[in-house]
Amino acid sequence: xxxxxIAIDGPSAAGKSTLAxxxxxxxxxxxxxxxxxxxxxxxxxxxxxxxxxxxGALTELIDRTEIDIAETxxxxxxxxxxxxxxxxxxTPEVSxxxxxxxxxxxxxxxxxxxxRALGQRGNVVAEGRDxxxxxxxxxxxxIYLDASVQERARxxxxxxxxxxxxxxxxxxxREMGERDKRDSERDLAPLRKANDAIAIDxxxxxxxxxxxxxxxxxxxxxxxx
Ligand code: DC
Numbered sequence: 655x656x657x658x659x660i661a662i663d664g665p666s667a668a669g670k671s672t673l674a675x676x677x678x679x680x681x682x683x684x685x686x687x688x689x690x691x692x693x694x695x696x697x698x699x700x701x702x703x704x705x706x707x708x709x710g711a712l713t714e715l716i717d718r719t720e721i722d723i724a725e726t727x728x729x730x731x732x733x734x735x736x737x738x739x740x741x742x743x744x745t746p747e748v749s750x751x752x753x754x755x756x757x758x759x760x761x762x763x764x765x766x767x768x769x770r771a772l773g774q775r776g777n778v779v780a781e782g783r784d785x786x787x788x789x790x791x792x793x794x795x796x797i798y799l800d801a802s803v804q805e806r807a808r809x810x811x812x813x814x815x816x817x818x819x820x821x822x823x824x825x826x827x828r829e830m831g832e833r834d835k836r837d838s839e840r841d842l843a844p845l846r847k848a849n850d851a852i853a854i855d856x857x858x859x860x861x862x863x864x865x866x867x868x869x870x871x872x873x874x875x876x877x878x879x
Pocket of ligand 1: 666667688689690692693749752753756757781782783784785833837
């Protein structure tokens with residue numbers, strides 16, 4: 655099989671990560687979680703108290719930041735300046751800051767270069783908001799995954815509670831709504847379905863059925879066989 659890119663985009667908690675991880679594992683591909691990269695930068699912005707309206711300060715921060723993702727034993731590690739921050743980046747505060755900083759030109763430009771470089775590592779399953787539209791517009795398979803807002807909020811609450819965080823459904827709905835609005839209304843690389851993406855609603859699909867459905871699409875591609 656020669657290099658293949660599978661792009662998965664969609665709003666928060668639509669099931670992108672579960673699907674992408676599953677496909678990457680089954681296919682033996684690299685899993686590229688671009689949201690985790692935005693989150694890692696956001697974590698550093700928060701811990702250093704950088705004013706994100708100050709372009710110079712943000713550029714200076716980026717110039718001395720290294721972000722990488724690595725898989726060990728099937729588990730994804732997000733490395734910020736060599737340190738594993740996989741857990742710390744999953745808080746609601748980091749989600750909001752990632753959404754805010756991801757609207758900025760200097761950040762998107764840097765991430766685009768980084769993500770394309772990571773894409774050079776070979777067969778990739780990449781997930782995010784602009785993968786099929788901007789980062790890998792020539793991806794062989796593009797999926798736009800969505801689900802009802804109630805279901806997405808329910809999933810996010812479950813995920814956060816499993817990680818030991820107490821959050822309410824109302825608070826999560828509000829947080830998610832704010833973020834989705836910002837991510838889809840920004841000027842640069844907003845969240846939207848690529849024209850050639852396959853739209854799937856995961857509201858009433860279990861992970862297994864969803865993965866099988868996407869696998870069928872992948873196997874329609876001559877390169878995947
Ligand atoms: O997928 P996620 O929730 O981990 O992403 C966190 C934020 O990062 C999201 O609110 C918007 C931003 N993001 C982006 O702008 N482009 C991407 N390709 C991935 C994430």
